[in-house]
Amino acid sequence: MSQIHRTRADEPIGALVSDASQQISQLVRAEMRLAQAEMTQKGKRLGLGGGLFGGAGLVAVLGLQALVAAAIIALALVLPWWASALIVAGGLFLVAAVLAVAGRKNVKQATPPAPRQTIASVRADMDEIKGRAHR
Structure with missing residues (x-):
């Protein structure tokens, strides 16, 4: 078989x-x-x-x-302790202020968090499509 x-x-x-x-x-x-x-x-x-x-x-x-x-x-070698501490603190506050202004400028540029260029590009594409559809 x-x-x-x-x-x-x-x-x-x-x-x-x-x-x-x-x-x-x-x-x-x-x-x-x-x-x-x-x-x-x-x-x-x-x-x-x-x-x-x-x-x-x-x-x-x-x-x-x-x-x-x-x-x-x-x-403090040339000034009293308190004066040298105040001078260093003032310098640190100055650096902090400069950093804060730079940071604020960057945050303003980043807000609102919408992708502006992409939205403009999509709108332009839609206008182009609508324009061609009406021709």
Whole structure:
């Protein structure tokens, strides 16, 4: 007796479509699990990197405080302590004011947060489309 070997070509189309659908579904789920694992790993690295940047910022602030103290002490060699502290504080307030003015200027340029150029470009495109439609 001969055995009949069935191949994929012998299967009904409905079964093939069902198998393909199931395989695509499995593939999509596997890809989603892979993406989730990758994003979890990247999130952990991002958190660690953010923490390290925060630590670097803190150490930089402490370094700046030491420089301010050194400037006060250096001025105190020729002026009274209180005068040297006032001069350094005044210089710091001046730098803060300049930074605040520059920051305010940048914030004004960024508001409102609507993409003005894109909106203008889309309006121009719409006007062009309307113009061609009426011709």
